[in-house]
Amino acid sequence: MRKLLFALSLVGIFMTHSLSYATTNSNLILQDETEETEQEETVAEAPMAEEAPAMEVEEEEAAPVEASFTQELKKRFIEGGPGFMGIVLICLILGLAIAIERIIYLNLATTNTQKLTAGVEEALSSGGVDAAKELCRNTKGPVASIFYQGLDRVNEGVESAEKAVVAYGGVQMGQLEKNVSWISLFIALAPMLGFMGTVIGMIQAFDKIEAAGDMQPSLVAGGIKVALLTTVFGLIVAIILQIFYNYIIAKIDSIVNDMEDASINLIDILVAQKK
Secondary structure, X not given: OHHHHHHHHHHHHHHHHHHHHHHHHHHHHHHHHHHHHHHHHHHHHHHHHHHHHHHHHHHHHHOOOOOOHHHHHHHHHHHOOHHHHHHHHHHHHHHHHHHHHHHHHHHHHOOOHHHHHHHHXXXXXXXXXXXXXXXXXXXXXXXXXXXXXXXXXXXXXXXHHHHHHHHHHHHHHHHHOOOHHHHHHHHHHHHHHHHHHHHHHHHHHHHHHHHXXXXXXXXXHHHHHHHHHHHHHHHHHHXXXXXXXXXXXXXXXXXXXXXXXXXXXXXXXXXXXXX
């Protein structure tokens, strides 16, 4: 009985050691397999990480460069064709040239009428008509010219001086408004040319449809786009010239108001000198 128990205990001890040894070996094998799997995943992820920046660089290089406003405007102008676009451009250049010339002239024609009126009154009191005429001769602007014409006729009477002031005031107003009508002509002409280009472009588009016998967007899209571009540029030219035209008209009105007020003051001064 004792031998049997001893044998059973030996068998139990042997089986326990065998199970622990098998468990240890299986754990080591699983650990080795896990490490190999992690290494393979790391190796597989490394090329993907290297490819990602390369793909981003390619996408950045492939991204289209946005054109500036001037480049886009130049592109559209060329697409519109040299026929009507050239005429519209000529309207813009001539209109701007006249507008700039008028602005320079009107700014030079602007004078301090209050200072001039006070100087003329002082000159009449101290040096007489000749001194006042000399002051007006040395002063630029339409108001000084009107004063000179009135003072030049003062010896014939105040009424003659007043008539001279009114008559020469009309002459000066005509010089202020010189060539301004051309600007208004270009303002009206530029959109008309643009609309004419649009109508001609639409006619050409319908001719293509008739020749092809089929309504395909690709046949008429280009012609309609070019036709609309002429209208857009014509309107842009008209808007630009209209801004300059309104400024010039406002400047002329301001100078004319100063001329009228100064003329009334001059007549009052001459009447006071005659008393």
